[in-house]
Amino acid sequence: MRQRAQSATVVVATADPLLRWALVERLGDAGYAVVEAISVADLRARLARKPLAVILDERLGDRQRMGLLEVVDERSPDSAVLLLAVEASQHAEALAARRGASVTLSKPFDFEVLLAELAKALPAP
Numbered sequence: 001m002r003q004r005a006q007s008a009t010v011v012v013a014t015a016d017p018l019l020r021w022a023l024v025e026r027l028g029d030a031g032y033a034v035v036e037a038i039s040v041a042d043l044r045a046r047l048a049r050k051p052l053a054v055i056l057d058e059r060l061g062d063r064q065r066m067g068l069l070e071v072v073d074e075r076s077p078d079s080a081v082l083l084l085a086v087e088a089s090q091h092a093e094a095l096a097a098r099r100g101a102s103v104t105l106s107k108p109f110d111f112e113v114l115l116a117e118l119a120k121a122l123p124a125p
Contacts, residue, residue, distance in 0.1 A: 056072065085106060
């Protein structure tokens, strides 16, 4: 996974500074190139680089789950998306999957599970 991680750019999109810091640190330690987005405008700008993956908090600025997934789909449709949700019901997960989320993780989540799901969501080298 380390070799795949070194070539993968991941956007971490959350307005929560503690969550963002933790994700950036852990993903960086795992060998990913990480860029941060703290607003919808930031997210749009980061998506212009066509990252391999986006870790997307369910709320960013005035947009929520489906609206954020639309932004990713419009700007970088080939990016894998891991959606972080406070409440991840089966219905919400199914809707998110139809809108492009590779996986929905309930908060709080285990970082090892997130890393494993991220590795599975990335295209094979």
